[in-house]
Each structure stands twice: as structure tokens, then as C-alpha cells.
Amino acid sequence: MNFVSPDLSPAYAEMFVLTMTCLVLVVDAFLRDSQRGITYTLSMLTLVGAAVITSQFGVDARISAFSDHFISDPMGDILKLVVYATTAVVFLYSRDYLRRNDIFHGEFFVLALFAMLGIMVMVSAGSLLSLYLGLELLSLSLYALVAFQRTSTQGAEAAMKYFVLGAIASGCLLYGISLLYGMTGTISLSGLAENLTTADQFSLPLLFGLAFVVVGLAFKFGAVPFHAWVPDVYQGAPTAVTLFIASAPKIAAFALAIRLLVDGLGDLQGGWQDMLTALAVLSIVFGNLVAIVQTNIKRMLAYSTISHVGFILLGILTGSQEGYAAAMYYTIAYVVMTTGAFGMIMVLSRKGFEVEQLDDFKGLNTRSPWLAGLMLMIIFSMAGIPPFVGFYAKLTVLMGLVEVGLTWLAVLALVFSVVGAFYYLRVVKLMYFDDPLDQGKPEAATDIRVLLSANAILVLLLGVFPDGLMSLCIKVFQ
Amino acid sequence: MTTGMPLLSLLIWVPVLGGLLVLGIDDARSSVARWTALTISLLSFLLSLFLYAGFNPDSSAMQFVELRPWIESFDIFYQLGVDGIALPLILLTTFITVLVVLAGWEVIQKRVGQYFAAFLIMEGLMIGVFASMDAMLFYVFWEAMLVPMFIIIGVWGGPRRVYATIKFFLYTFLGSVFMLASLIYMYMESGSFEISALYALPLDMPVQILIFLSFLAAFAVKVPMWPVHTWLPDAHVEAPTGGSVILAAIMLKMGGYGFLRFSLPITPDASRELDWLVIGLSLVAVVYIGFVALVQTDMKKLIAYSSIAHMGFVTLGFFLAFAISERGGNMGAASMGLQGGMVQMISHGLISGAMFLCVGVLYDRMHSRNIGDYGGVINSMPVFGAFMVLFALSNAGLPGTSGFVGEFFVIMASFQANFWYALLAATTLILGAAYTLWMVKRVVFGEVANDKVAALQDVNRREFFILGVLAVSVLALGLWPAPLTDLMGSSIDNLLHQVMTSKLVP
Numbered sequence: 001m002n003f004v005s006p007d008l009s010p011a012y013a014e015m016f017v018l019t020m021t022c023l024v025l026v027v028d029a030f031l032r033d034s035q036r037g038i039t040y041t042l043s044m045l046t047l048v049g050a051a052v053i054t055s056q057f058g059v060d061a062r063i064s065a066f067s068d069h070f071i072s073d074p075m076g077d078i079l080k081l082v083v084y085a086t087t088a089v090v091f092l093y094s095r096d097y098l099r100r101n102d103i104f105h106g107e108f109f110v111l112a113l114f115a116m117l118g119i120m121v122m123v124s125a126g127s128l129l130s131l132y133l134g135l136e137l138l139s140l141s142l143y144a145l146v147a148f149q150r151t152s153t154q155g156a157e158a159a160m161k162y163f164v165l166g167a168i169a170s171g172c173l174l175y176g177i178s179l180l181y182g183m184t185g186t187i188s189l190s191g192l193a194e195n196l197t198t199a200d201q202f203s204l205p206l207l208f209g210l211a212f213v214v215v216g217l218a219f220k221f222g223a224v225p226f227h228a229w230v231p232d233v234y235q236g237a238p239t240a241v242t243l244f245i246a247s248a249p250k251i252a253a254f255a256l257a258i259r260l261l262v263d264g265l266g267d268l269q270g271g272w273q274d275m276l277t278a279l280a281v282l283s284i285v286f287g288n289l290v291a292i293v294q295t296n297i298k299r300m301l302a303y304s305t306i307s308h309v310g311f312i313l314l315g316i317l318t319g320s321q322e323g324y325a326a327a328m329y330y331t332i333a334y335v336v337m338t339t340g341a342f343g344m345i346m347v348l349s350r351k352g353f354e355v356e357q358l359d360d361f362k363g364l365n366t367r368s369p370w371l372a373g374l375m376l377m378i379i380f381s382m383a384g385i386p387p388f389v390g391f392y393a394k395l396t397v398l399m400g401l402v403e404v405g406l407t408w409l410a411v412l413a414l415v416f417s418v419v420g421a422f423y424y425l426r427v428v429k430l431m432y433f434d435d436p437l438d439q440g441k442p443e444a445a446t447d448i449r450v451l452l453s454a455n456a457i458l459v460l461l462l463g464v465f466p467d468g469l470m471s472l473c474i475k476v477f478q
Numbered sequence: 479m480t481t482g483m484p485l486l487s488l489l490i491w492v493p494v495l496g497g498l499l500v501l502g503i504d505d506a507r508s509s510v511a512r513w514t515a516l517t518i519s520l521l522s523f524l525l526s527l528f529l530y531a532g533f534n535p536d537s538s539a540m541q542f543v544e545l546r547p548w549i550e551s552f553d554i555f556y557q558l559g560v561d562g563i564a565l566p567l568i569l570l571t572t573f574i575t576v577l578v579v580l581a582g583w584e585v586i587q588k589r590v591g592q593y594f595a596a597f598l599i600m601e602g603l604m605i606g607v608f609a610s611m612d613a614m615l616f617y618v619f620w621e622a623m624l625v626p627m628f629i630i631i632g633v634w635g636g637p638r639r640v641y642a643t644i645k646f647f648l649y650t651f652l653g654s655v656f657m658l659a660s661l662i663y664m665y666m667e668s669g670s671f672e673i674s675a676l677y678a679l680p681l682d683m684p685v686q687i688l689i690f691l692s693f694l695a696a697f698a699v700k701v702p703m704w705p706v707h708t709w710l711p712d713a714h715v716e717a718p719t720g721g722s723v724i725l726a727a728i729m730l731k732m733g734g735y736g737f738l739r740f741s742l743p744i745t746p747d748a749s750r751e752l753d754w755l756v757i758g759l760s761l762v763a764v765v766y767i768g769f770v771a772l773v774q775t776d777m778k779k780l781i782a783y784s785s786i787a788h789m790g791f792v793t794l795g796f797f798l799a800f801a802i803s804e805r806g807g808n809m810g811a812a813s814m815g816l817q818g819g820m821v822q823m824i825s826h827g828l829i830s831g832a833m834f835l836c837v838g839v840l841y842d843r844m845h846s847r848n849i850g851d852y853g854g855v856i857n858s859m860p861v862f863g864a865f866m867v868l869f870a871l872s873n874a875g876l877p878g879t880s881g882f883v884g885e886f887f888v889i890m891a892s893f894q895a896n897f898w899y900a901l902l903a904a905t906t907l908i909l910g911a912a913y914t915l916w917m918v919k920r921v922v923f924g925e926v927a928n929d930k931v932a933a934l935q936d937v938n939r940r941e942f943f944i945l946g947v948l949a950v951s952v953l954a955l956g957l958w959p960a961p962l963t964d965l966m967g968s969s970i971d972n973l974l975h976q977v978m979t980s981k982l983v984p
Contacts, residue, residue: 365589365592365633369504369589369592373501376625380625385621385622385624385625385651386617386618386621386622387618387622391618391621392549395614395658395662396552398658398659398662399552399662399665399666402659402662402663402666403666407659407663410659410662411656411659414655414656414658414659415652415655417655418648418651418652418655421647421648421651422644422648425628425644425647425648428628428629428632429632429640429643429644432629432632432633433632433633433639433640433643466549467547467548467549467550467551470549470551470552471550471551474551
């Protein structure tokens with residue numbers, strides 16, 4: 001029998017990250033607590049190396065490898081680069097936070113890197129099997145991360161909720177996948193696409209399978225009515241972990257949706273479009289309304305995330321290339337804004353003082369005008385006010401919707417962004433119009449301040465010059 | 479003509495970047511912040527004078543055009559230009575901003591840098607709105623403007639400032655999102671966001687009506703027209719003096735400008751169909767709000783309501799053209815209605831600004847805006863009293879002041895349209911005189927009300943200068959409005975031609 005060694009080059013980045021993560025795991029076991037900096041540095045080097053590999057071996061067109069289980073394409077490359085950058089930003093923001101709370105352990109970095117590897121596998125998944133593998137690697141790492149502050153009962157509770165609900169979601173997804181496999185006899189996405197025709201969107205068993213797949217997807221996205229875990233996990237997890245959960249996995253969820261629904265089940269669009277419409281409308285309406293009554297900043301951001309997810313789903317459900325590009329642009333813009341917002345929470349926290357409540361933002365402008373200005377930009381961007389990136393993200397999604405004739409959805413989304421503006425404005429009101437509760441100055445390290453500034457200014461710059469990222473997103477879907 | 483210099487870009491970005499510079503100056507060096515802000519606002523004013531000097535009033539085409547690609551993926555261009563409609567408003571903006579910076583000189587003591595920065599950034603964004611030739615660029619400036627205004631009212635405003643500023647923001651934001659939906663729809667139809675391309679886009683009547691209504695939602699809130707005016711008295715009363723001046727003098731004009739730039743030329747047939755709606759709402763504003771103004775006890779609130787009534791005149795003038803043309807009337811009268819509306823906008827910018835500054839002068843001394851706390855101010859502040867009476871008279875439309883010209887034009891035009899329009903519109907001459915002069919009588923004249931009033935200091939040199947400059951411009955415009963009307967004449971005629979051309983698909 002002739003054994004042909006497969007071409008490994010499409011997956012070099014994944015292999016590198018896997019090797020390095022194992023290395024970090026081993027090295028960390030031999031380090032004393034005072035030497036954790038080495039773990040941190042090694043993790044950062046992993047990200048840099050992965051970024052170099054991905055950009056070196058970047059492809060111009062889609063390549064399938066490993067018997068169709070793996071796909072390498074421009075969309076995947078860009079998403080992976082964003083994921084590396086996000087993870088690096090998370091590590092940087094978290095360093096001081098973890099030290100302060102005495103949880104500067106190697107597990108954080110190892111688990112986050114494994115989660116990132118899971119995202120990379122999902123982004124490049126070419127079959128239902130690899131998609132599921134990546135998803136589980138991501139999810140299991142995240143469950144552990146949420147509970148990773150061992151003394152925190154809140155964290156344990158959140159992790160338990162997350163685990164139970166996440167397991168149900170995975171079960172749903174798996175059941176849906178089994179139905180799809182049963183109907184088509186293949187697990188490869190391209191095989192699915194070949195075996196299905198648009199006539200199949202009326203086939204009941206297929207729709208049944210599709211519904212389960214979409215439910216699983218909605219859980220991972222945190223779309224209403226499968227959102228119950230989002231606020232609890234955001235609140236219960238250590239802020240560093242919340243930052244990670246709120247950012248990178250959304251890219252994974254976007255990739256999951258594109259790979260599964262568009263690449264694999266594109267012919268069933270008539271089926272999933274309605275399902276996604278319901279999810280998107282509920283998420284936007286519910287997310288924005290419930291966010292208004294929150295007093296905890298992390299919970300508020302959780303509901304705000306839910307409404308952003310609604311917008312991402314709106315982009316996907318258009319079923320057009322413009323819509324997918326818009327959803328991708330929205331996802332990236334969302335990640336940039338969210339890292340900024342949670343980064344701000346960590347910068348404002350001090351030893352013995354955790355920023356938890358919205359009221360902790362009171363009078364920030366008096367305490368630190370610069371930080372208040374940065375937060376102002378992030379918040380107005382989330383509200384979708386130009387000239388910040390959030391506006392263009394909403395704009396592209398709305399244009400995608402109007403283009404396929406779903407103007408009513410666009411108008412609905414617009415009206416609810418006005419509702420959403422209310423709770424965002426409240427944050428600005430607290431920062432600018434109210435007197436501070438405490439006079440303590442934020443004491444974050446310089447590099448973290450610089451990073452936060454760069455993060456917020458990126459929100460502005462991507463808004464003033466939106467074309468670069470936008471045309472990149474459009475190009476990968478052509 | 480081309481100067482080779484991107485004048486409009488400079489006019490937008492000098493104040494914005496200058497504002498960011500001032501933002502960085504902390505309270506310890508507040509006088510540096512003041513002087514920098516003044517320099518930047520004067521520089522912008524100077525630049526706008528260059529614009530005026532280089533402008534050719536005989537042409538109705540866009541001038542000083544700048545065109546650069548901005549968001550190529552969606553054919554959005556950074557496209558600027560001015561015509562005879564935008565130019566006077568840009569001049570008004572730069573002029574008023576200088577005065578606003580001066581007006582906040584000693585009054586503002588907390589967060590001085592941020593205060594001036596907010597006004598300078600506002601100035602740049604407002605000029606951007608007037609100079610945009612691309613609908614999406616227009617929208618970006620239009621919305622971005624809300625951010626500094628939100629901060630201005632909320633930080634430096636009165637006791638109920640939080641309520642007022644959130645109301646202001648949400649009202650205007652809600653109005654604008656409908657406009658955004660329309661703009662996206664038209665982009666899908668025409669493949670361009672260029673405003674002139676939207677002019678050429680044929681549209682069916684039902685679509686036109688929807689688009690017209692969405693524009694109305696955006697612009698009526700900004701003007702503001704009855705019944706969506708309720709944010710204005712709150713915002714005006716709670717805003718600091720400078721904020722009130724910018725709101726009344728320029729931000730309200732955005733709505734009027736929007737009608738001229740978007741509603742009328744993009745949806746001419748729907749405007750013809752629904753002109754009764756706008757005219758009706760305008761007349762309600764003129765008559766009903768006039769009565770409301772009469773009973774106010776708060777000076778700022780009174781002027782705010784008077785602003786609504788005066789802006790009702792503006793929208794009335796803009797939408798008279800259809801009724802006139804249907805009666806076979808002469809187009810000269812229609813153009814007079816439009817011109818009257820425009821002159822009224824400029825004149826109201828000056829007068830309302832001046833009135834708010836007058837109230838500001840009193841408020842800085844007495845910390846009360848309540849009419850009942852005053853009386854006989856003229857005894858202790860003779861110079862100030864003279865200014866206030868002059869501005870009050872021009873607010874009431876006294877011939878010889880700028881307030882008269884616009885109102886006269888609009889009433890003349892409405893006679894050509896419908897006798898009843900004219901009759902109702904003309905009641906403003908009585909109502910306006912009643913509420914303004916009655917306020918002046920109670921505040922400025924009469925017995926000295928209390929010891930505090932008796933101890934008032936008259937205006938200082940800075941205040942004298944601000945009020946003096948405004949008084950001169952109000953009188954100049956009232957006695958000799960020709961330079962202003964010449965400036966916009968051919969652009970108005972061009973617009974009128976545009977409005978009278980049906981866009982329905984035959």
C-alpha cells in the first residue's frame with residue numbers, strides 16, 4: 001500500500017500553535033510563581049509566530065486539505081489574524097489584572113491558547129467533524145476558564161451554568177449533524193453542498209436537522225432565546241476571562257455560521273433565513289430593552305453583545321455576498337469595540353477595587369479626562385454614532401438588508417438602535433455629568449494604557465477611514 | 479474659480495483639529511485654552527470670508543468643489559461644495575462661533591478646555607453638514623454633531639440638564655435614522671450617494687411619499703416643527719448660554735437646510751402632494767406656539783418658543799411654491815417665499831443668538847432666568863437695556879431690522895398662495911410683538927424690582943463688543959438685505975426649477 005504524505009502546509013499555523021501550547025504547558029509546570037512572566041512571554045511569542053506563519057502561507061483562493069476536512073481560504077486567514085491579535089490584546093490587558101487578583105497562573109494562558117486553537121480549527125473546518133472538534137476544544141477550554149478563579153463561588157456557578165447549557169447546545173448541534181448525515185450520507189461541507197439542491201429546503205427531515213444545527217449555533221452566538229448563559233457568565237467570570245469570551249469566540253461563531261450554513265447548507269437558505277430572522281429580531285429587541293435596566297456594567301455589556309449578535313445574524317441571513325461581508329465587518333468591528341470596553345474595566349480596577357457597577361464610572365471625566373474620552377468613543381461607537389466604526393458596521397449590514405429587499409428589517413434594526421442608544425448614553429452621562437464616587441486615580445501600567453488608547457483610537461480611525469477593512473471583507477466573499 | 483486651496487476642507491478640519499488641540503489643555507492653563515480657541519475660531523471666520531470673496535453669486539452651480547474617494551466599496555465620496563444656499567449658513571456658523579467663544583470667556587470656569595473644544599468641533603461638523611455634496615458624508619456629519627452637543631448641554635447646563643440632553647439626543651437620533659433608511663434605499667436604486675445623482679433619480683409616488691415622510695421625520699425634529707418640538711424648550715433652558723446660542727442660531731437651521739437640500743428637490747412630487755401638511759404644521763407653530771410663548775415665565779423658554787414660531791415661518795416659506803404654482807401664480811412669488819425662508823433663517827440666527835446672549839448676561843449676574851425676578855433693569859444697566867430693546871424689536875419684526883425682511887417676504891408670498899395662509903402667518907406680527915415686548919417691559923422697564931437688580935453692573939467691554947457686533951449685523955441686514963439675497967438668488971431659482979420638475983416615471 002502506498003502511503004502518500006499529505007501536504008501539511010495549509011495547517012502549519014494550527015500545528016505550530018498546538019506544539020507551542022503543549023510546550024507552554026510543560027514549561028509552566030517547572031516555573032515558580034515569580035517566574036510566570038516566562039509563560040506570558042512564551043504565549044505572546046506563540047501568537048506572533050502564528051501570525052507570521054499565517055501571513056506567510058496565506059492563500060489567494062480556497063484550498064481543501066486532509067480529505068476535505070480542512071479548508072484554507074482568504075476569509076479564514078483574515079479571521080485567524082484577527083483572532084491572534086485579539087488574543088494578544090486579551091493577554092496584555094489581563095496581565096496586571098491576573099497578578100492583582102493572585103491568579104497569574106499558567107492555566108489561563110494554556111487554556112486560552114487551546115481555545116484559540118479550537119477557533120482556528122473551526123475557522124478552517126471543511127467537514128462537520130472538524131467543525132465539531134474545533135467547537136468542543138473551544139467550549140471545554142472556556143468552561144474551565146470561567147471557573148479558573150478557584151476561590152470564586154460566582155465563577156464556579158457561572159461555569160456550571162455555562163457547562164450545562166453549552167453541553168445541551170453541543171448535543172443539539174450533534175443531533176442536527178447526525179440528521180444531516182443521515183439524509184445526505186456525507187459529513188464534508190462541500191459534499192453537503194453537492195448533494196443538496198434548492199428543492200431540499202422543503203424536505204422535512206432536512207429542515208428538522210437544520211433547526212437543531214441552528215439552535216446549537218444560536219447557543220454559541222448567544223442569540224435570544226438561547227442567550228440565558230451570556231449575562232451570568234459575563235458577570236461571574238473573572239474580567240480577563242469575560243474579555244476573552246466576549247471577543248474571540250464571536251469570530252468562531254461567525255465562522256461556524258458561514259462554514260455550516262453558507263458553505264455547506266447554502267441550498268437550504270430558504271429554511272435558515274426564516275430561523276435566523278426570528279433569532280436576529282428577538283436578539284435586537286430583547287438585548288436592547290433588557291440592557292436598559294442593568295446596573296452592572298458587565299451584564300449591560302452582555303445584553304449589548306446580544307443585540308450586536310442580532311446585527312451579525314441580520315448580515316448573514318441576507319444570503320448575499322454583501323451581507324456576509326457586512327456580517328464579517330460587523331464581527332471584527334464588534335471585537336475591536338468590546339476589547340476596548342472590557343479593557344477599560346480592567347484599567348479602572350485597582351488592587352482591592354473591582355469595577356463592577358455602572359456607578360463606578362461616575363465622574364470619570366474628573367478623575368481622568370483621557371480615559372473618559374476613550375470610553376466615550378467606544379460607547380458612541382457601540383451605539384452606532386458616526387464617525388466611529390460601529391456606525392459603518394451597522395450601515396453595511398443595513399445596506400445588505402435593503403439590497404435583498406428586507407427593508408422592514410432594516411427599519412426595525414434602526415429603531416432599536418435608537419432604543420439602544422439610551423443605555424449607552426447613560427454611561428456617558430455617568431462619566432461626564434456626575435460627580436465621582438471615589439477620587440482614586442487609575443493605576444494601570446503604561447503599556448496597558450497605550451494599548452487601550454490605541455484600541456479606542458482604532459475605533460475612531462476605522463470610522464474615519466472605513467474603506468480598508470470594508471473592502472477586505474468584501475473581497476474575501478467574491 | 480479655483481484657489482488651489484481646499485478651502486472647504488480647511489473650514490471643516492481646522493476647527494475640528496483645533497478643538498482636539500484645545501481638548502488637551504487642562505484647567506490649570508485655562509487662559510491658554512481660551513486664547514487658542516479664540517484664535518482658531520477667528521481663523522475659521524477668516525477662511526469663510528475668503529470663501530465669500532471667491533464665491534461667484536451669478537452661478538447656481540456648486541463651487542469650491544472637492545472630490546476624493548472615501549469609501550470606494552460603496553461609492554461614497556468625500557465630496558464638498560457650496561452654493562448660494564449653503565454659503566450664508568457657513569458664514570453664519572463661523573461668525574456665531576467666534577461670538578460664542580467670547581461669550582464663554584469668563585463665565586465658564588470648570589473644564590474650560592473641554593468647553594471650547596466641544597464648540598470648535600461642533601463648528602467643524604456643522605460646516606461639514608452645509609458643505610457635503612454626498613448624502614452619506616452629510617449623514618456622518620449630521621449625526622456626529624450630536625456628540626459634542628450632548629456633552630455641552632449635559633456638562634455645563636442647568637439643573638435638569640441630564641433629562642434635557644438625553645431627550646435632545648434621542649429625539650434627533652430617532653428622526654435621523656429614518657432618513658438613513660431612505661438614503662440607503664435610494665443608493666440601491668441609483669447606485670450613488672451623490673446628492674445630485676439623487677436629484678436625477680426618478681421615483682414613484684408611493685416611494686416618494688415614504689421618502690418624503692422619512693426626511694420630514696429627520697428635519698422636522700431638528701427645525702423643530704410642532705408637534706415634535708418639545709425637546710427644544712428643555713434643551714434650550716438647560717443648556718449653557720453658548721449652547722443655547724449654537725442650538726438656536728445654527729442647529730435649528732440644519733432642519734431648514736435639509737428641506738432645501740433633500741426634501742424639496744429629491745421628492746418634489748411628494749412635496750407637492752403633502753405641502754398642506756408642512757404648511758399646516760408651520761401655521762400651527764406660528765399661531766399656537768406664539769400663544770404658548772406669551773405665557774412663559776422663564777426668559778429662555780420664551781425665546782425658545784419664539785424660535786419655534788419663527789422657524790415655522792421658514793418652513794412655511796419653503797413650501798409655498800406649490801400652492802402658488804397651482805394658482806397659476808408667478809414664479810417670482812414662489813422664489814420670494816424660498817428667499818424669505820432663507821433670509822429668515824439667517825436673521826433668526828443672529829437675533830435668537832443675540833437674545834440668548836442677553837439672557838446670558840443677566841443670568842451671569844443674577845443666576846435667574848425668571849422674568850418675575852427682574853424689573854427696571856434699564857436703571858442699573860442702561861447700555862444693556864438699549865441692546866435688549868433693539869433685539870426684542872427685531873425679534874418682533876420691526877422694519878429696519880433683519881427680522882422684518884424675512885417675515886415680509888414670506889407673508890407677501892403667502893398672499894399669492896392663499897389668503898388664509900397669509901392671514902394666519904401675519905398674526906405673528908401681533909403675537910411676536912406681544913410676547914417679546916411684554917417680556918422686555920417686565921424685565922427692562924418699570925420699577926426697580928429688588929436690591930439685586932439695583933446693584934447690577936452694566937455690560938463690560940467684552941459683552942459690549944459681542945452685543946454691538948450683533949446689533950450692527952441685525953441692522954445692516956435689515957436696512958440693506960441685497961448682498962444676502964443676491965448671494966442666494968440664482969441658487970434659489972435653480973432649486974425652484976428643480977422643485978417644479980416632476981420626477982414621476984411617465
